[in-house]
Amino acid sequence: MSQVANTLSLYEKAGEAADSIRERISDLPDIAVVLGSGLGILVDQLTDRVIIPYSTIPHFPIPSVEGHAGRFVVGRIGQTGTSVIMLQGRFHHYEGLDLETVTFPIRVLRRLDLRSLILTAATGAIHPDLGPGSLICISDHLNLIGANPLRGRNDERFGPRFPDMSRVYSQRYRSIAAEVANELGIVLHNGVYACLPGPSYETPAEIRMLRTLGADVVGMSTVPEAIVARHCGIEVAAFALATNFAAGVTESTISHEEGVEEGRKAGPALGRIIKGIVDRLVDAEGAPHTKRPRST
Numbered sequence: 001m002s003q004v005a006n007t008l009s010l011y012e013k014a015g016e017a018a019d020s021i022r023e024r025i026s027d028l029p030d031i032a033v034v035l036g037s038g039l040g041i042l043v044d045q046l047t048d049r050v051i052i053p054y055s056t057i058p059h060f061p062i063p064s065v066e067g068h069a070g071r072f073v074v075g076r077i078g079q080t081g082t083s084v085i086m087l088q089g090r091f092h093h094y095e096g097l098d099l100e101t102v103t104f105p106i107r108v109l110r111r112l113d114l115r116s117l118i119l120t121a122a123t124g125a126i127h128p129d130l131g132p133g134s135l136i137c138i139s140d141h142l143n144l145i146g147a148n149p150l151r152g153r154n155d156e157r158f159g160p161r162f163p164d165m166s167r168v169y170s171q172r173y174r175s176i177a178a179e180v181a182n183e184l185g186i187v188l189h190n191g192v193y194a195c196l197p198g199p200s201y202e203t204p205a206e207i208r209m210l211r212t213l214g215a216d217v218v219g220m221s222t223v224p225e226a227i228v229a230r231h232c233g234i235e236v237a238a239f240a241l242a243t244n245f246a247a248g249v250t251e252s253t254i255s256h257e258e259g260v261e262e263g264r265k266a267g268p269a270l271g272r273i274i275k276g277i278v279d280r281l282v283d284a285e286g287a288p289h290t291k292r293p294r295s296t
């Protein structure tokens with residue numbers, strides 16, 4: 001990286017990364033989807049795929065977790081052939097990265113003029129009704145990571161110093177998701193996501209605490225990305241897949257490998273919901289309903 005690049009602001013770095021993506025795709029995507037652990041197979045539903053490894057994009061960190069390939073996959077989806085950008089591989093605080101780095105891809109999406117984001121994540125089920133394989137539409141979150149991605153100097157070009165978080169997860173998207181799931185005959189729960197830093201899973205006492213605090217599922221991602229997306233005016237939907245019962249909910253212990261496997265099994269159902277949402281967000285003529293300014 002050049003010395004000049006090091007003096008760039010976050011806004012400029014995200015802009016350079018966005019330019020590098022823009023050069024490689026024919027038209028700008030309307031909707032972005034971040035794929036959680038084991039959910040990478042959702043890229044299989046894209047046609048006319050363009051693959052852009054993170055390693056080829058300026059200022060991008062490289063993910064270190066197995067099951068996270070580290071690339072953008074741009075392609076078309078659903079009946080309307082909407083252009084979608086999928087992030088196969090995300091960054092986590094537990095990798096030793098600060099939250100500004102973890103959420104860099106979201107800033108890049110903003111610099112690509114994206115206004116619509118679907119986040120997905122593997123989670124542990126705190127609520128006893130959400131067994132492994134359950135799909136949950138996230139209604140709200142508890143940020144217990146011990147940090148905030150917006151900490152530090154605020155750049156007004158992204159958003160305000162003190163952004164409102166009363167409605168992080170779009171009611172409009174949640175209603176569409178419920179309708180789509182209902183039509184497809186897929187059970188979609190609602191729930192509150194508690195975000196912890198990890199990487200160790202929680203203890204049973206911690207899970208009892210989280211349940212008392214009102215959490216239904218627990219994970220180590222999603223929340224920093226949702227906060228940054230809302231800060232810069234992106235509308236957000238987030239889906240959790242319960243890959244295991246959280247510690248102490250049942251007698252069983254927790255393994256990452258089993259979670260990845262559970263993601264493989266439930267991935268197609270989540271993929272169908274996402275495809276249905278994309279079709280609803282884009283009308284028959286292909287015009288996005290995503291409030292994106294057509295030029296910036």
Ligand code: HPA
Pocket residue numbers: 122123124125201202218219220243244245246247254259
């Ligand atoms: N805890 C935290 N994160 C997780 C879990 C869990 O039980 N399962 C999948 N991600």
